[in-house]
Amino acid sequence: MTDTGYDEWMAAIGDGEGYYLACPDGHGSLPPRHTCPHCGTAELTETALPETGEIVTFTEVNVPAPTFADEAPYVTAVVSFGPVKLTGVVRDVPNDDVELGATVTADVDVNATTDEKLLVFRPADA
Amino acid sequence: MKDVRIAGVGLTKFGSYPERTGRDLFAEAALAAREDAGVSRDDYEEIYYGNFMGELAESQGHQGPVMAEAAGLSCPATRYEQACASAGVAFRQAVRTIRSGAADVVLAGGMERMNNLGTAKVTQSLAIAADELFEVRAGVTFPGAYALMARAYFDEFGGDTEDLAHIAVKNHANAMSNEYAQFHREIAVEDVMESAVVADPLRLYDACPITDGASAIVLVSDDYAEKHGLDAPVSVAGTGQGGDKAALQDREYLARTPAATKAAEEAYADAGISPDDIDVAEVHDCFTIAEVLALESLGLYDHGEGIGAAARGETTRDGDLPVNLSGGLKAKGHPVGATGTAQLVEMTKLLRGDHTNSDAVSDAEIGITHNAGGTVSSAVVHVLEVMN
Numbered sequence: 001m002t003d004t005g006y007d008e009w010m011a012a013i014g015d016g017e018g019y020y021l022a023c024p025d026g027h028g029s030l031p032p033r034h035t036c037p038h039c040g041t042a043e044l045t046e047t048a049l050p051e052t053g054e055i056v057t058f059t060e061v062n063v064p065a066p067t068f069a070d071e072a073p074y075v076t077a078v079v080s081f082g083p084v085k086l087t088g089v090v091r092d093v094p095n096d097d098v099e100l101g102a103t104v105t106a107d108v109d110v111n112a113t114t115d116e117k118l119l120v121f122r123p124a125d126a
Numbered sequence: 127m128k129d130v131r132i133a134g135v136g137l138t139k140f141g142s143y144p145e146r147t148g149r150d151l152f153a154e155a156a157l158a159a160r161e162d163a164g165v166s167r168d169d170y171e172e173i174y175y176g177n178f179m180g181e182l183a184e185s186q187g188h189q190g191p192v193m194a195e196a197a198g199l200s201c202p203a204t205r206y207e208q209a210c211a212s213a214g215v216a217f218r219q220a221v222r223t224i225r226s227g228a229a230d231v232v233l234a235g236g237m238e239r240m241n242n243l244g245t246a247k248v249t250q251s252l253a254i255a256a257d258e259l260f261e262v263r264a265g266v267t268f269p270g271a272y273a274l275m276a277r278a279y280f281d282e283f284g285g286d287t288e289d290l291a292h293i294a295v296k297n298h299a300n301a302m303s304n305e306y307a308q309f310h311r312e313i314a315v316e317d318v319m320e321s322a323v324v325a326d327p328l329r330l331y332d333a334c335p336i337t338d339g340a341s342a343i344v345l346v347s348d349d350y351a352e353k354h355g356l357d358a359p360v361s362v363a364g365t366g367q368g369g370d371k372a373a374l375q376d377r378e379y380l381a382r383t384p385a386a387t388k389a390a391e392e393a394y395a396d397a398g399i400s401p402d403d404i405d406v407a408e409v410h411d412c413f414t415i416a417e418v419l420a421l422e423s424l425g426l427y428d429h430g431e432g433i434g435a436a437a438r439g440e441t442t443r444d445g446d447l448p449v450n451l452s453g454g455l456k457a458k459g460h461p462v463g464a465t466g467t468a469q470l471v472e473m474t475k476l477l478r479g480d481h482t483n484s485d486a487v488s489d490a491e492i493g494i495t496h497n498a499g500g501t502v503s504s505a506v507v508h509v510l511e512v513m514n
C-alpha cells in the first residue's frame with residue numbers, strides 16, 4: 001500500500017533527514033496534513049526534526065496484534081522531540097532497561113512480522 | 127425545548143456468546159426495552175444504533191436496517207460508529223432529536239459481537255480505534271495505549287499498580303449480584319497483582335473482558351409520556367460531548383482526558399448541576415486507569431487524587447460516591463458498541479430503584495454516565511435525574 005505523504009516522511013526518517021511540519025505559532029505535527037491540528041492554520045513548513053528526543057512514556061506489550069506477533073514482547077514508546085512527539089518501537093535496548101527520560105534517535109526498521117517499515121527509536125549514545 | 131424521559135430499558139446478559147449473531151443480540155435488548163416502555167409500535171420514529179466493528183466481526187456493514195428489522199420496527203434506523211463511545215453518541219443524538227421537536231419516540235442502543243473472532247483478531251480489531259498511521263503501525267494495542275497513559279500518570283502524579291488493583295476489586299464486587307454481568311467472581315488485590323502482564327504496567331485483571339452483548343433504551347418526550355400516562359420517572363437532564371486529537375502523541379496531556387472534561391462541563395451546564403450534586407456515577411473503566419482518568423476529568427476529583435479513591439473506600443458501594451455499581455466495563459463486560467447505552471440502562475435502573483444495587487443509593491436523585499471512545503479522543507457524558 002502507498003500512503004503519499006507518510007511514506008516520504010518515513011523514508012526521510014530512515015535517511016537521517018527527518019522532518020516535521022511547523023506552523024507560525026510553533027506547533028508541530030506530522031504529514032500528511034493540510035492544517036495544523038492545534039490552531040488550524042494552513043501555513044505549514046517542513047522543518048528539520050531535532051536529532052534526539054526524550055522518552056515521555058512507554059509500555060512493554062506482551063499481547064500483540066497479529067501484525068506484531070514476531071515482535072512481542074516489544075516496547076512501544078512516545079518520544080518528545082520538542083514541538084512534536086513520535087510513537088515507535090524501542091530497538092537496541094533490553095526491554096527491562098528502557099527508562100523514562102532516556103535520550104533516543106528516530107530511525108526506520110522493518111516489522112519482523114509483516115516486513116513493513118516500522119518507526120523505531122535507538123539509544124542516542126549508541 | 128422538549129424535556130426527554132427514559133420510558134424503557136433493555137439489556138442482554140453480557141458474556142461470551144460466539145455463536146450468537148448481532149441481530150439476535152440486538153433483538154433481545156430492543157424487545158426488552160420496548161416491553162419495559164409499553165410504547166405502541168407505530169409511534170417509534172427513529173432508531174439510533176451504535177456499533178464499532180461489525181464489518182470485521184460479521185462482515186456486516188449497513189447495520190441500521192438489519193437492526194430495525196431485528197427490533198421489530200419499521201422506522202428509519204441509523205448507525206453511529208465512535209469506537210467504544212458509539213452507543214453514547216447514538217443516545218445523545220436521540221436526546222437532541224426529541225428536544226428539537228423532530229420526534230417524540232426514539233429507540234437508542236448498540237450491539238457488539240466480538241468473541242467469535244478470538245483474542246488475536248479482537249486485539250487487531252480494537253486497535254483500529256487508534257491512529258492507524260502513527261499508533262497502530264508502531265505497535266500500539268488498545269491495552270498498550272492505556273498502559274502508555276498509566277505510566278505517564280504514575281510519573282506525573284504518583285500512585286501505583288496496587289491502587290489500580292483496588293478499582294478492579296471494587297468493580298468485581300459490584301458485579302456479583304448483577305445478573306447481566308459477565309463476571310460473578312470476587313477477586314482480591316493479590317489476584318490482580320499476580321495476573322499476567324498484558325501491556326506493562328497493566329495486567330489482565332486491569333482490563334475489561336471481551337464481551338458480546340446489546341443494550342437498548344426507549345426515549346420519549348415529556349409531552350408524549352404525559353399524554354400516554356407512561357411510567358417514566360427518570361429524565362435526561364444533560365448531555366455533552368468532547369473530542370481530542372486521535373493520537374496520544376499529538377496531545378498536550380498524556381495523563382489527562384480533556385475531552386471528558388469538555389463533555390462533562392457541557393452536560394453539567396445543560397442540567398444546571400455542579401459535580402457536588404452527583405450522587406452516583408457509571409464511568410468508562412475499560413482499564414482500571416481509565417476509571418481514575420474519568421473521575422478526575424469529570425471534576426469529581428482533582429488531578430492526581432482519583433487514583434486512591436477506590437483504595438480509600440470513597441467510590442465503593444458504601445462510599446460517598448459509588449462508582450460503577452453495575453460492575454463497570456471491568457466486570458460487567460464491554461461489548462464495545464453497546465456500552466454507552468448499557469451504562470445508561472444501569473443508571474436508569476439504579477435511579478428507578480429496580481437495580482440489584484439500588485439499595486446502595488436509595489436516596490440518589492442525580493446520576494451521570496461517562497462513555498469514552500479510543501483513548502478518550504471521544505467522550506460523551508449524560509446527566510440523569512429522578513423526576514419529582
Ligand SMILES: [Zn+2]
Nearest residue numbers: 023027036039
Ligand atoms: Zn499551529
